[in-house]
Amino acid sequence: MxxxxxxxxxxxxxxxxxxxxxxxxxxxxxxxxxxxxxxxxxxxxxxxxxxxxxxxxxxxxxxxxxxxxxxxxxxxxxxxxxxxxxxxxxxxxxxxxxxxxxxxxxxxxxxxxxxxxxxxxxxxxxxxxxxxxxxxxxxxxxxxxxxxxxxxxxxxxxxxxxxxxxxxxxxxxxxxxxxxxxxxxxxxxxxxxxxxxxxxxxxxxxxxxxxxxxxxxxxxxGDAPDSDLITDIKKFVLAAPEILGVHDLIIHNYGPGRCFASMHVEMPATLDLLTAHDCIDRLERQLNAKMNLSVTLHIDPVTQNCPEYDRLFVLSSRILASIDESLSFHDFRVVPYKNGQKLIFDLVVPQNFRMSDRQIRKEFHRLLLATNPHDRAVIHMDHQYC
Missing domain, CATH: 1.20.1510.10 (Cation efflux protein transmembrane domain)
Structure with missing residues (x-):
């Protein structure tokens, strides 16, 4: 045939x-x-x-x-x-x-x-x-x-x-x-x-x-996007040397050959704004040409070479892993808070997770205060769409 x-x-x-x-x-x-x-x-x-x-x-x-x-x-x-x-x-x-x-x-x-x-x-x-x-x-x-x-x-x-x-x-x-x-x-x-x-x-x-x-x-x-398409998009974007990580990928299907997507990309906070913008524009055009996909990319700056930031990042990773290894986070940043630090990040919660959002926040704070009594955390719950 x-x-x-x-x-x-x-x-x-x-x-x-x-x-x-x-x-x-x-x-x-x-x-x-x-x-x-x-x-x-x-x-x-x-x-x-x-x-x-x-x-x-x-x-x-x-x-x-x-x-x-x-x-x-x-x-x-x-x-x-x-x-x-x-x-x-x-x-x-x-x-x-x-x-x-x-x-x-x-x-x-x-x-x-x-x-x-x-x-x-x-x-x-x-x-x-x-x-x-x-x-x-x-x-x-x-x-x-x-x-x-x-x-x-x-x-x-x-x-x-x-x-x-x-x-x-x-x-x-x-x-x-x-x-x-x-x-x-x-x-x-x-x-x-x-x-x-x-x-x-x-x-x-x-x-x-x-x-x-x-x-x-x-x-x-509204079914889940094709897993191969998700992998190809992430792999293509992560191949750019300026990109440190990706998250929050959302794909909308308006019929065969009519897909629109948005995604957050992590870039060094020290990168020049015009350079970062040029990189994002280039990736959006390349994705459109390569995969017939209209993509909007959002920049998330990531702090690098800061010992205190790295310490708190590793601490947060360990606390979340102790709660459940399926939990992951992004958009992590640290700001001053009274006598300590305020940890702000988005937490990705799997579908049908065994704990409620409130229980997760409560357990994280309990474990954080056990080692860092002056620190606090602001956790924004995020759910995967892809």
């Missing part, structure tokens, strides 16, 4: 909005044509044979065709440029199209489940011939090819919507295989399990719909 894509859309990566629209349109058209043909063929033999499982499979293909239309509309909207009302673009429309696809799959699955249950209670005779079997076999082959096509496009686009369509096509192969087995059982053993097979097909459809809905809801609700 990759070979076919190279000839249809050569030298495209799927990362740019125009490329995504082209790939999305190609996937949608392939889905519409394939599912329309399968729907017509299965509905014909289903009505002729009276097999509710075949009719159920035909309606599943009809819903898949509708899903392809929705996907096409989603990619067309997602490719629109930003405007006054949508300054970050329309990229999330691609996720919405996947959500509509999942809802349609669930509705069809529920309808098929109820009709198949009635068929179990009130069974009817069915007719099976070689043409029926041939159509079902060709349907499985066609869906396998479509799934492979979807998977190749989805891999290039890194699209959850197209990946969901690929999974849906594979589930259709299983569902049609169940129908084929049903027909073979009736043909050779004269046992009618049509209604039961219809229920199994409906269950496959419902499972697929629910799974698809979960995948498409995640980016809409």
């Amino acid at each position: 990759d070979f076919l894509l190279e000839h249809l859309l050569p030298q495209r990566t799927g990362a740019i909005a125009t490329d995504r629209k082209q790939y999305g349109m190609m996937a949608s058209i392939a889905g519409i044509v394939t599912n329309l043909l399968l729907f017509a063929a299965k509905l014909t033999i289903g009505l002729w044979s009276g097999a509710v499982s075949i009719i159920a499979d035909a309606l599943n293909n009809l819903s898949d065709m509708g899903s392809s239309v929705i996907i096409m509309m989603g990619f067309r909207i997602a490719s629109k440029p930003a405007d006054d009302k949508h300054p970050f673009g329309h990229g999330r429309a691609e996720y919405l199209s996947g959500l509509f696809v999942a809802a349609a799959i669930l509705m069809v699955g529920f309808e098929l489940l109820t009709s198949s249950a009635r068929k179990v209670i009130y069974p009817e005779a069915i007719s099976v011939d070689n043409i029926t079997l041939i159509v079902l076999v060709l349907s499985i082959i066609g869906k396998l090819m479509l799934a492979s096509f979807y998977r190749a496009i989805g891999r290039r686009m890194e699209s959850t919507t197209v990946a969901a369509a690929a999974t849906d096509s594979m589930m259709d192969c299983i569902a049609t295989g169940i129908v084929l087995i049903t027909m073979l059982v009736y043909m050779f053993y004269d046992v009618n399990i049509d209604g039961i097979a219809g229920i199994l097909v409906a269950c496959f459809i419902l499972y697929n719909g629910w799974d698809t809905m979960k995948d498409t809801l995640q980016p809409l609700i």
Whole structure:
């Protein structure tokens, strides 16, 4: 399938909005044509044979065709440029199209489940011939090819919507295989399990719909950024000699290829302001060019070559490690306070930590006063987003 894509859309990566629209349109058209043909063929033999499982499979293909239309509309909207009302673009429309696809799959699955249950209670005779079997076999082959096509496009686009369509096509192969087995059982053993097979097909459809809905809801609700992207951003910024450390990375996803990020970078407090600003500007431009990422970097000055600062920094590190080794801190600074020092820093607390913010502050102060009775601490609680 990759070979076919190279000839249809050569030298495209799927990362740019125009490329995504082209790939999305190609996937949608392939889905519409394939599912329309399968729907017509299965509905014909289903009505002729009276097999509710075949009719159920035909309606599943009809819903898949509708899903392809929705996907096409989603990619067309997602490719629109930003405007006054949508300054970050329309990229999330691609996720919405996947959500509509999942809802349609669930509705069809529920309808098929109820009709198949009635068929179990009130069974009817069915007719099976070689043409029926041939159509079902060709349907499985066609869906396998479509799934492979979807998977190749989805891999290039890194699209959850197209990946969901690929999974849906594979589930259709299983569902049609169940129908084929049903027909073979009736043909050779004269046992009618049509209604039961219809229920199994409906269950496959419902499972697929629910799974698809979960995948498409995640980016809409706000899922965690890709761990590789987080590592690449931090590694790239830390490679600059002026950068001592990074923290508070936040990534916002406004659709495929539309990511915005902000991060705090630690730089020596003695560094000239213009030099530091030039370094930050350079890193922001390089990240945009290298990762297609719009980044805003914030400078945090770090005190160096100060024995008292270093002593209190090491002391704070030991106290936090004694509370829990998963705790970390940044933006550490020391200011005079009455007869002692005031330690100010941001404390990063893991998700679902065993202690409350108040308990952590209380325990830190207890341990600090045990060795430094004149010092105090101002702790700002911070929580990780990446």
